[in-house]
Amino acid sequence: MSDDALASPTVERPGSPSPWVSPSLAIGACPPLDRSISTASSVSSVSGRSSSSRLSDSGLPGRRRGYMRPEGTKFADSARNRESVQNLGTIAHLQYYFARTGLLDGKGAQLAKARKSGGGSGSESPSGAVESMSPLTMLSDRDAAFDRSELLLGDSQIGDGLVESPIDQEDGSSSWGDYQEPMMLPPTVSTYKNTPVYVPPPPDMVVLRRELREAMVDALQLLKELDKASGGNKDGATAGAAVETETQGWYEIQGLHFLDIVTLAIRAAKNYYTAHEQPQRLYSIKSERQIRKELYEVLDILKRIATRNFAGGVKPLEREAILTWASGIGRLLDTEEEKERVEIEEREKWRWREGDWSGKERDREVLFLRSFDPDSEELPDWTEPTEGVELPTPFLKSLQNGLRLVHLHNALNKKSRRQFEEIKHYHTDTAKPYRCADNLRYWIKAAQLRWDVKLDLLDVDVMAVVHGDDAAAWRKFDEALLKWCKGVREEIIAEWQEHRKASQSKTPTLRTSFAA
Structure with missing residues (x-):
């Protein structure tokens, strides 16, 4: 038999279908298709599935x-x-x-x-x-x-x-x-939370001072009780190891109570120091470094007492150190209150605070500035720049370089209860005209940010004021000064009146005592 006869017949494969031919159902689909399929010839057909x-x-x-x-x-x-x-x-x-x-x-x-x-x-x-x-x-x-x-x-x-x-x-x-979908809580509380966040009010100095005094009174009272319990023994030691073993439990209870009272006193002192409205007055009585040193020393004493597991109770030297610290804070508060009383008495003597000053606004404002002027030379009288008056006047001439205005702004800011936007960088050497102009610009910007007094640079031509060759610029500068003094004075007086009302109101009692 020949090779041609043994060879298998060749199978011809059909060609690929035309791309324009409509698709047909899949052959041998698993699972079998039990629903109709939309094709190009039919717009739509309803599914067999209900x-x-x-x-x-x-x-x-x-x-x-x-x-x-x-x-x-x-x-x-x-x-x-x-x-x-x-x-x-x-x-x-x-x-x-x-x-x-x-x-x-x-x-x-x-x-x-x-x-x-x-x-x-x-x-x-x-x-x-x-x-x-x-x-x-x-x-x-x-x-x-x-x-x-x-x-x-x-x-x-x-x-x-x-x-x-x-x-x-x-x-x-x-x-x-008719159908209520079960509620699903969000993944976090803050995702869809609409409740307003409560922001506590700023601390009140009257309340903080009252809290500090009461904490110190509690600490001093505890120290007196410890002295009575020691029975006048200088070293505070008991006679014999057996007695010491029996009283170790009492020492632990006593030490824990001592830690609680003194820790509350330290916390009250820290809150008072950090939230003080007049830190410069506080540090004039006692430096910040000394205050921190005393707090760390008291904390170190408490640490030593807890480290030895209150063995032997509180030692006399430790009680003496705590007593010195608490007495020092009491003297600091007394001194500060005395300074406040002196400032209030001096404030009551200022005539520019009240009264009718119609037609004498510049006289009132110059008295206001003299009360806070840190410069040794007294400010000249403030005369109105009317027609026929030589410009600049002595008052405007003293403020021409802007340095005195910067010092006045900082001094008034320190006397205020809201101390921010202090001018920290300015030119002390005003030999160059551009430095004087920069000082005036600093003062104008600080007046807007701190006192909310808008003095437009277009209205106050600082370069014309520095060179002093334009009478109209000097008049605008005089009007800007009058506007600034009025705004600052009204805000400071309003703060003083609010502080007086707060001090006259009865301070809430933080500690409740029961009669025996």
């Missing part, structure tokens, strides 16, 4: 849900601690929240009805139907196919051309409010 069965898959009876509840995701051990992976849960909650409240598609979101084509919403299908579906209703590719087939319905199937929303019930008898 709508009620698909609606039941969403978990909502009689209604399609336009969102999915976020579910936990499992990550690898190496990815759990990454910040990007940890934020995935929050993103899922945000998507759920936006879909639930309808923030993605405007008012109503997934509850919005489809509109007619004339309304401007939706797009018309080839058969004239309005296609309106929110992206929120597309839960998966499988459900998207059903939604597409249901939405592409012609006017022959729906009378007025409107398409019912896929999230509506089939019969339309019930509303969305």
Whole structure:
């Protein structure tokens, strides 16, 4: 037999189908296709699967849900601690929240009805139907196919051309409010928290001083009780190791009480020092370094007492150190109150605080400036720059370089209860004109930021004031000075009156004592 006869016949493979041929059903699909497939020849076909069965898959009876509840995701051990992976849960909650409240598609979101084509919403299908579906209703590719087939319905199937929303019930008898979705809390408290945050008011110096005094009184009273308990023994030791062993429990109770009282006193002192309204006056009585040193020494004493487990109780040297510290704070408070009393008496003597000064505004303001002027030379009288008066006047000439105005601003700022926007950088050498102009600019800006007095640089020509060759510039400078003095004086007087009312009111009692 020849080789040609033994060879198998050649199988000819068919060519590829044309790209313009409509696709057909898959051969040997697993599972077999049990529903109709939309092809290019047919506009739409109704699925063999009932709508009620698909609606039941969403978990909502009689209604399609336009969102999915976020579910936990499992990550690898190496990815759990990454910040990007940890934020995935929050993103899922945000998507759920936006879909639930309808923030993605405007008012109503997934509850919005489809509109007619004339309304401007939706797009018309080839058969004239309005296609309106929110992206929120597309839960998966499988459900998207059903939604597409249901939405592409012609006017022959729906009378007025409107398409019912896929999230509506089939019969339309019930509303969305009939079903209450279980509440899901956000992942963090701050995500959707609308409650206002309470900000405590600033500390009151009267209350802080009262608290400090009462804490020191408690500490001194405890030290007296410890002296009585020691029975006048200088070394504070008991006779014999047996007696010391029996009283070790009492020493521990006594030491813990001592730690509580002294710690509260230290806390009250710290709060008073850090929240003081006039720190410069406080440090003039006792330096900041000395105050810190005393606090650290007292803390070191408490540490030594706790380290030895209160063995032997509180030693006399330790009690003496605590007594010296508490007595020093009492003297500091007395000295500070005396200085405040002197300042109030001096303040009452100032004539510019009250009275009718109509027509004598410049006389009032110059008295106000002289009360706080740190310069040794007294300010000249402030005369009005009227016609025929030679400019600059002696008063304006003394403020020409801006250095005195900077010093006045800083001095007034220290006397105020709100100490901020101090001019820290300025020119002391005013031989150059640009340095004088810079000082004036610093003063103008600080007046706006601290005293809320707006002095426009266009109204006050600082270079013309420095060179002194423009009478109109000097008059504008005089008006700016008058406006600044009035604004600063009124604010300081208002602060003094408020402080007087607060000091005259009865201080709340922080400690309650019961009669024996």
